[in-house]
Amino acid sequence: QVQLQESGPGLVKPSETLSLTCTVSGGSISSYYWSWIRQPPGKGLEWIGYIYYSGSTNYNPSLKSRVTISVDTSKNQFSLKLSSVTAADTAVYYCAREVNGTPGVWGKGTTVTVSS
């Protein structure tokens, strides 16, 4: 059964770049769409974007100028970079795998705080 695990710094300074990695176990990353989704404290879910294993991407228009999602099939990982972060980017960040056309298998999430 496929499992996803997010990893990365829990604290990022304002104006710097947030970098997270999602490691996929129990299955190959070489198929499906792989997404990043976030949830600010006490708020709802926001889709950040997805990548297909081949490398094609699609990003949330509101974040597009700051987001890069990449995939490393040799490591069975995909990654998120979000540049020029502010306090508004403080959130729990989830990675997820597509199931039947929607994010269906989720990691447990990792909390990222933007603060100096």
Place this chain on the structure above:
Amino acid sequence: QSVLTQPPSVSEAPRQRVTISCSGSSSNIGNNAVNWYQQLPGKAPKLLIYYDDLLPSGVSDRFSGSKSGTSASLAISGLQSEDEADYYCAAWDDSLNGYVFGTGTKVTVL
């Protein structure tokens, strides 16, 4: 500011039925599949309904989904205390060219 609108909260007694609405537009619900998620406190979201009304393996048949025009609904029958959670609808939006989530609904079992 989500394009999918849900009531902030609903509540009902145990063993009763609740319905959660999700209102959208022709660019999302009206033209694409609606999915529903359950988020228990402190946990990651779990896919509850996909393609408007289909249940993933392992999801209780007390949950059901429906769609009509630009609105969708999630119904929970035989309400149990373990159903207390936040529920989100979601769909692809053709105008935004992105995936959108609803505003979320908190279900309370009285």
